[in-house]
Amino acid sequence: MTTYHQNRHAEWVAQYDMTKEEKRTEWIAKARDFMTAAMELTIIWEHLDTEDNHSTSVNYPFNASFDEEVYAFCAWLEGLEEKWGK
Numbered sequence: 001m002t003t004y005h006q007n008r009h010a011e012w013v014a015q016y017d018m019t020k021e022e023k024r025t026e027w028i029a030k031a032r033d034f035m036t037a038a039m040e041l042t043i044i045w046e047h048l049d050t051e052d053n054h055s056t057s058v059n060y061p062f063n064a065s066f067d068e069e070v071y072a073f074c075a076w077l078e079g080l081e082e083k084w085g086k
Contacts, residue, residue: 024084031077038070 016023045056045066062069 028077028081028084031080035070035074035077038066038073042067042070 016026018026045053048056056066064072
């Protein structure tokens with residue numbers, strides 16, 4: 001983690017001094033934002049040209065295709081939303 005990210009992490013930790021319910025609500029909101037961005041990346045990726053598409057596979061960090069990982073994340077998030085009543 002870079003010094004910038006360490007400093008940002010400390011700022012983020014300080015701003016989340018809230019109740020358990022507030023933390024859950026904020027976590028779900030941020031996870032939804034992440035899900036939206038991931039879905040948009042999936043759509044954009046489908047429109048990359050062959051060379052750029054191939055470039056994304058170099059050092060690919062996931063075990064499944066990106067869209068499969070995104071859909072798995074969506075299902076997992078929905079389960080948490082049901083569990084936490086969000």
